[in-house]
Amino acid sequence: VDIIFPMMNTNQKGIFIKHALRRAQAISVINLSMIVEVVNGIVGNSSITLGAVAPTIIHAEEAEEFLAGKSWTEEKIEIARKHLVPKQLQEHGVKASQLSFSKKILEHIIDGYTRESGVRLLEKQIAKVIRHQARYIVTGEAYNVEVDENDLKRILGRDKYHHGTEKTAHNAGVVTGLAWTPAGGEILYVETSLSHGKGLLGVTGNLGDVMKESATLAYEYLKAHAEQLDLDSEVFEKWNAHLHVPEGATPKDGPSAGITMFTALASAFTKRPVKPRLAMTGEITLRGKVLPVGGIKEKILAARRAGIREIILSDENRKDIEEIKPVYLKGLSFHYVDQMIEVINLALTAPKEAKNHKSIQQ
Secondary structure, eight states: OTTTGGGSOHHHHHHHHHHHHHHGGGSSEEEOHHHHHHIIIIIOSOSOGGGGSOSOEEEHHHHHHHHSSOOHHHHHHHHIIIIIHHHHHHHTTOOTTTOBOOHHHHHHHHHHHOOOSSSHHHHHHHHHHHHHHHHHHHHTOOOOSBOOHHHHHHHHOSOSOOOOOOOOTTOTTEEEEEEEETTEEEEEEEEEEEEESSSOEEEESSBOHHHHHHHHHHHHHHHHTGGGGTOOGGGGGTEEEEEEOSOTTSOBOOSTTHHHHHHHHHHHHHTOOBOTTEEEOOEEOTTOBEEOOSOHHHHHHHHHHTTOOEEEEEGGGHHHHHTSOGGGTTTOEEEEESBHHHHHHHHBOOGGGSTTTTGGGO
């Protein structure tokens, strides 16, 4: 196993573990200590959620439920609630009746003080809070039995990580995308500016090869279909486009920003801003197809956290939405597309609503 595991990608590792669990369903309980040891010892800080669970004996049905249907943040909360908090309370000699962490507080610790695919830092932060409160328990001083937001700020300091909120502010050329990371879903902004030139495309923002290719595909498709957007094809010979993804210190790669880049370029050239509280994710092809992407559950949670109300996805991602519990979809509406050009009318404001939307052609 220690030879095979390093050769697997994240998806294959997950399938391997799920297969092992299914094989064990013939007995009422299974000992996961070996699997956990393999994942923690060999895979290390990977995004396989089961690897973060403390060695324990659980029912096979519970294991199956644990592996499916939950977002990574939810899984971390359950890991913390069922394993990490009890473990740290015991190690510090504190009873469960003397100190507790609500789901809301655990989520705050996960989102505000950790950014990791595993749970090692999460456990350290929980331990830090318990150690701090243990002083009051020993001395008999007053303290909050249930940890609250003020306790976190006092003990852990200000939030170290901030998840973005939707803020495109009706500026043409700025689009909100959705991205998956090993630490969960994030929103991602794509900005486009134009300048007089010879039709060159510049791309910045510490992007990987896949995202750079998506930007090129988006630009070439836009030029090939300029007429459908009421653009004179000659405009691309007189203006340079600069596409930028902020937070340049953070490496970014993957195909899911394809339609976001295309929409940002189209918005900049047509001077039609993107509708407020709208985000999108999808891979693109040179033929104009919008392909499905992964990490939908995590992206949906990121969208809700950012105040997004509408999401554009590939039609082939419809099945992924149907698998998510309705409670997590509350307040969201979804638009499914098959072709890139369909995104424009869904995402951009109508020409008459945009100020001087044809001025770029002059």
